[in-house]
Amino acid sequence: MLETEELKKVFKGKTAVNGVNLYMDKGESVGLLGPNGAGKSTTISMISSLIKPTSGDVKLKGQSVLKDPGIIRNVLGVVPQEIALYEELTAYENLKFFGRIYGLKGKELEAKIQEVLEIVGLKERQKEIVKTYSGGMQRRVNMAAAMLHEPELLIMDEPTVGIDPQSRTHILDTVRHLNQEKGLTVLYTSHYMEEVERLCDRVYIMDHGQIIASGTKDELKSILSGEETILIDLDRPYPDLVTDLQSHDGIRQTIETEKGLKLIVPKGSKLLGSIFQVAERHQAQILNVNVKVPTLEDVFLHLTGRKLRD
Amino acid sequence: MKSVFILQWQRFRRAPILVLSFLGMTILFVSVLAGFGGPNSQFTIYTYGDPSLEEEMKVKWLDRLNEAENLTFKWVEESEAHDAVSSRDAGLALKLMNDDYRILIAVQEPSSVSVENYVYQVFSEELRLQEVASQADGEEFRSELERVMNEPAIQIVTESLSGEESTFIYDDQLHVLFGMTLFFSIYTIMFSLMNVAEEKRVGTWDRLIVSPLYKWQIYTGHLLYSFLIGYFQILVAFLFFQFLFGFDLGERYGMLLLVIACYTFAIVSLGMLVMGLVKRSQQMQAVVPILATAMAMLGGAYWPIEIVTNEILLALSKGMPIYYGLDALKGAAIYNFGLPELVQPISIMLLFGVVCMGIGINLMERRA
Numbered sequence: 171m172l173e174t175e176e177l178k179k180v181f182k183g184k185t186a187v188n189g190v191n192l193y194m195d196k197g198e199s200v201g202l203l204g205p206n207g208a209g210k211s212t213t214i215s216m217i218s219s220l221i222k223p224t225s226g227d228v229k230l231k232g233q234s235v236l237k238d239p240g241i242i243r244n245v246l247g248v249v250p251q252e253i254a255l256y257e258e259l260t261a262y263e264n265l266k267f268f269g270r271i272y273g274l275k276g277k278e279l280e281a282k283i284q285e286v287l288e289i290v291g292l293k294e295r296q297k298e299i300v301k302t303y304s305g306g307m308q309r310r311v312n313m314a315a316a317m318l319h320e321p322e323l324l325i326m327d328e329p330t331v332g333i334d335p336q337s338r339t340h341i342l343d344t345v346r347h348l349n350q351e352k353g354l355t356v357l358y359t360s361h362y363m364e365e366v367e368r369l370c371d372r373v374y375i376m377d378h379g380q381i382i383a384s385g386t387k388d389e390l391k392s393i394l395s396g397e398e399t400i401l402i403d404l405d406r407p408y409p410d411l412v413t414d415l416q417s418h419d420g421i422r423q424t425i426e427t428e429k430g431l432k433l434i435v436p437k438g439s440k441l442l443g444s445i446f447q448v449a450e451r452h453q454a455q456i457l458n459v460n461v462k463v464p465t466l467e468d469v470f471l472h473l474t475g476r477k478l479r480d
Numbered sequence: 481m482k483s484v485f486i487l488q489w490q491r492f493r494r495a496p497i498l499v500l501s502f503l504g505m506t507i508l509f510v511s512v513l514a515g516f517g518g519p520n521s522q523f524t525i526y527t528y529g530d531p532s533l534e535e536e537m538k539v540k541w542l543d544r545l546n547e548a549e550n551l552t553f554k555w556v557e558e559s560e561a562h563d564a565v566s567s568r569d570a571g572l573a574l575k576l577m578n579d580d581y582r583i584l585i586a587v588q589e590p591s592s593v594s595v596e597n598y599v600y601q602v603f604s605e606e607l608r609l610q611e612v613a614s615q616a617d618g619e620e621f622r623s624e625l626e627r628v629m630n631e632p633a634i635q636i637v638t639e640s641l642s643g644e645e646s647t648f649i650y651d652d653q654l655h656v657l658f659g660m661t662l663f664f665s666i667y668t669i670m671f672s673l674m675n676v677a678e679e680k681r682v683g684t685w686d687r688l689i690v691s692p693l694y695k696w697q698i699y700t701g702h703l704l705y706s707f708l709i710g711y712f713q714i715l716v717a718f719l720f721f722q723f724l725f726g727f728d729l730g731e732r733y734g735m736l737l738l739v740i741a742c743y744t745f746a747i748v749s750l751g752m753l754v755m756g757l758v759k760r761s762q763q764m765q766a767v768v769p770i771l772a773t774a775m776a777m778l779g780g781a782y783w784p785i786e787i788v789t790n791e792i793l794l795a796l797s798k799g800m801p802i803y804y805g806l807d808a809l810k811g812a813a814i815y816n817f818g819l820p821e822l823v824q825p826i827s828i829m830l831l832f833g834v835v836c837m838g839i840g841i842n843l844m845e846r847r848a
Contacts, residue, residue: 218690219689219690220686220689220690240692243690243691243692244692246690248687248690250683250686250687251683252682252683253682253683254682254683254684254686254687255682255684256487256491256684257682258491258494258495259490259491259494263490267483267486267487267490268687268691270483271483271484271688271691271692271693272691272692273692299494315687
């Protein structure tokens with residue numbers, strides 16, 4: 171349905187996106203994962219025809235979006251990262267306006283407004299001024315405005331930033347419903363790993379303007395299939411312990427976390443005993459130990475050497 | 481375009497205070513500066529007679545005194561005149577005698593000085609003529625004087641390019657009305673244009689760009705709204721002062737509407753240029769008052785440009801759309817000019833608008 175060819179964007183000599191190739195099939199839910207500043211927003215801005223790429227092209231059903239942006243604008247819904255609403259108007263008035271600009275009118279527009287308000291759970295409060303809503307409610311209206319015209323492709327740019335857990339769950343459930351029940355194609359960008367794991371069939375991982383890995387969740391996790399993660403909670407930081415573990419032959423990666431340490435070790439290496447010995451040597455008090463299989467977060471860490479929210 | 485245009489009115493309906501406050505300030509300033517007791521308003525002087533005043537002299541003095549354009553000498557009873565002055569309904573009253581007068585005054589006001597001067601002038605002139613007439617042959621002198629006055633030996637005529645008998649006609653009321661209205665409309669128009677900058681800031685602009693709307697439709701919706709809100713503000717102010725305060729706007733209503741439209745277009749375009757130059761809406765908020773005040777001062781909104789003699793200031797005034805707006809409005813309202821006479825200021829305002837609009841949109845798009 172959609173593919174990008176060597177997308178590149180340079181801002182004042184600085185390359186924000188460099189040779190991005192990605193594709194999406196109809197009905198797929200694809201995640202674009204990366205830390206802040208990775209180039210996700212620039213990439214989706216180029217896909218949605220908001221900004222022109224320095225080079226490369228975006229093709230929708232084989233047609234160049236660069237040559238005719240109109241082909242994507244009629245079938246696209248964009249949920250921007252910011253609350254892009256008229257806050258002095260009610261939710262209903264906002265939706266009425268956004269519906270009109272997509273050519274909806276009369277009873278059809280009214281029906282669609284009520285339908286999306288039902289989906290985002292704001293039907294009862296539709297006549298209230300948007301600025302009186304909580305951040306989570308505003309984000310739900312923000313999303314509803316992109317769904318009114320029943321787009322074929324929905325691009326969501328970090329739609330859950332800064333909201334309460336209840337609204338986040340509501341938004342994620344809505345996206346999953348739209349994708350699985352209605353066959354909507356979704357491109358979901360986030361730096362929340364758990365959201366992407368929950369919603370997306372395939373994932374592109376971006377860093378420094380480039381796609382550094384892609385595939386299904388299982389394919390990506392298989393990058394670390396020969397490894398497992400040991401999480402150790404400590405009573406306080408022990409810098410010397412970290413140094414010792416980093417030079418330990420059996421441990422592939424040692425990362426300091428808020429609670430203690432995260433160790434990437436070969437699967438089935440039975441290193442716990444020697445780790446306890448090293449800890450004892452440094453008189454470190456271990457509060458908890460947890461051995462788990464790798465997550466996408468671990469994959470990202472493995473690929474980039476840094477955490478998603480750095 | 482229609483949706484964007486309607487949206488702006490919806491937003492105005494929800495937050496009308498800013499625009500209405502500028503209309504309110506226009507009305508307040510014009511009312512204070514020109515609405516009450518301006519030089520053009522009729523000033524009524526309560527006039528009564530001394531018991532010794534003869535009926536023939538009373539009629540003669542009243543006729544002579546009422547030759548003034550802006551003064552009306554109204555004959556009343558002495559008690560009524562006293563009451564009016566003591567209750568401050570009248571600033572002063574005039575007591576006529578056969579060959580003298582007295583002025584009854586409670587508080588000295590600027591207007592009373594001019595009345596005193598006028599009455600003194602009428603009496604001294606008449607008494608001087610009476611003196612000369614009594615020394616010559618009275619009746620013959622009077623008729624000879626009248627003949628000479630009607631056919632003077634030397635006649636001095638001062639004529640301006642407009643064909644009037646003075647350098648320029650200064651109508652204080654209209655000048656204040658036009659100046660203040662055009663001045664405050666700059667604020668309304670430019671602050672309403674800030675919706676564009678605000679939309680870019682919050683991200684709704686990007687949302688519109690990725691919709692099926694064309695960019696020109698989005699711009700036109702915004703510009704048309706700003707144009708109409710400014711146009712209506714000027715129109716409402718003019719109608720308010722014409723019908724409630726009796727300001728004389730002449731009979732060239734069509735020309736006035738055309739001039740207002742051209743001026744509003746020029747200011748909308750100037751607003752687009754400013755938006756193209758500044759980076760944030762907060763900067764625009766700082767720039768607009770400076771720009772509006774500077775334009776009003778240089779363009780002659782606060783005082784008639786005809787009294788300015790400094791060549792540099794006069795040259796600068798020619799770069800201000802408000803100068804041409806005032807010029808054209810005064811031309812239509814005071815001099816009864818039509819399109820042929822006003823084609824120059826109208827063309828300059830349109831040209832100014834086209835240039836500013838072109839540069840402004842170009843700058844904004846480059847930044848995007």
